[in-house]
Amino acid sequence: MKQECYKKVERMTASMRIIHWANAIFMIVAIVTGLYIGEPYYQTLIAGPAVHKYVMAWNRLGHFIAAVIFDVTSIIVVYLYFFSRFEKSYKKLIPSADNLHEFAEVFLNLITLNRKKSFDSSHSDSFNTVYFTIFHLLLIFMLFTGLQLYVHGLESGLSSIGSWWPWMLHFATDWTIPATGGNLMTVRIAHHVTMWLIIAWIVFHIYYQIWRTIFWQEGDLAIVVGGSKFAKEQK
């Protein structure tokens, strides 16, 4: 029997972990409040006139705050993809022979139920990087469609932070109307359907990380908590 030895590898910096958990928490906030905005699924059980309760308004506030936080984390993530001093994710997205081979190997590892595992699992692999990138693209689509829906309420061209804000939102997001099918409702439908794609993404993401931890026996789940995992070293 082979002697197995583990080495510790750093995989996520503290800032990357903060971004991960900020995204995770505010994604739940966005989904819970977003479903309410789409169709209010609980009733306001507060007696008294409408002026004293603000249930839909609080939900919308929570949804928009979550959106603003996603705005910020998205910008940071895009920056880190290219300029991170730790690990530049874009390098794993280039369809080079190495990356394509690694992508295929990791995918084979998944569908052969870990019977075949012939790649270096110590670093971030190109399969997972592609999968994370899909999430960021979905999130960016949500940001653009969501801001388009939001700017409908700023039609006076004014906002509390100045008239540049609605102008910029129109400039940046008006393309979503023709892109989703031509009217305001298609933007809304696209925003809603994309939420389901994101939920499905999250479900698989959690499953896959747990699956890796169980079958690879390298403590992958620890990456997002402590920032490091243990890779097997063959001796």
Added chain:
Amino acid sequence: MGKDTMESVKKLFTTQSSKVDTNRGEAYYADLYNSCRKRLDELKALPPINNKLDLQAALFDEGIDRRDFLKWASATTAMLMLPASFTPLVADAVQVMNRIPVIWIELSDCAGNSEALLRSDGPKIDEIVLDIISLEFHETLQAAAGHQAEKQLEDAIATFKGKYILFVEGAVPLGMDGQYGTIGAKAETFKDHLIRLSSDAAAVIAVGSCATFGGIPAAAPNPTGAVGVMNVVSGKPIINIPACPANPANMVGVVLHYVLTGKLPELDSLLRPKFAFGYRIHDNCERRAHFDAGEYVEEWGDSGAKNNFCLYKMGCKGPMTFNNCSLIRYNEAVNWPVGVGRGCIGCSEPDFWDKYAYERPMANANIKAPSGGVEKTADEFGLVLLTATGIGIGIHAVASAIAGKKNSEKDAE
């Protein structure tokens, strides 16, 4: 990249926003006032075309006194987003509206917009004002029929060439070479009819959702290939006044603006006048407080409905609909859809019949699959997707557990 693609990309990034500029400064309005005054004096010097109706007498006959008329004039001035000092000009402009020739044609429609003008409980000022326009041709209203009607139309086009305003009601069927709708003894298709009449018009005003965006004739599966006027007519100023029916107040507003300034009102990216379609119904809705409070009508006739709660959960599309119903209402501010306790169906938005009018929240809506035929709600789609993910994960997890066991047995050997 083809020229058309380039154009559409350009259009995408230069789309006018729906921003409404309600205050352009004193100098601008002083200039506008003088030019309007001059134009009205010129129009006053012209003789009325055919319509000799005396507006003051007509108003008096209907029991509307001068005070009511001036109240209407100041409300209309506000609707056009002009300063209060323009009220006397608006009152004057109404009197000279019979100097502007109008031709009104109907295509694939139900005459609902004409009906909206005619069938109010008693004619209100907006409707009487539309009586004073010099209507040279209107298929539904005129006495002439057959060849006489054809001749009347030809006469009107020849006499007022380049000067008349063309009102269009109804969609234009383009399918089967336009043969779904023909008019007259020569079976001229609606499309040819519209192109011929619009080529001599000063401006084309599309009234109602059918004429603007295709409306109900263009609803899926759109067998006749119906489209709106702006998809057929080119090279002419086009104004869209959507809604089903279009509000007479907005029709009067556009004509008045033209009479007053000689120009068309400022339009948004869908060619709708901003004074009417610059704001959402939702933002000026009388039930808006209940929306923010989370107080909704849960089913028809419940205590929420009796307390005028928000109709969002009953499918009100006010939050996605740009129109001024909640401000000016219908039939001289008598009432409007939300006011009578039913939701907005977004009748003034493109594709309203397919995308807005399903009378339930969007999250519950039947979304048509791109392939057609199969209908699933957005959330059902989501649950199916999630179930598929769950089943896939389940199969994979169970298989992994079994395979993983075999692996470790192999290792142990």
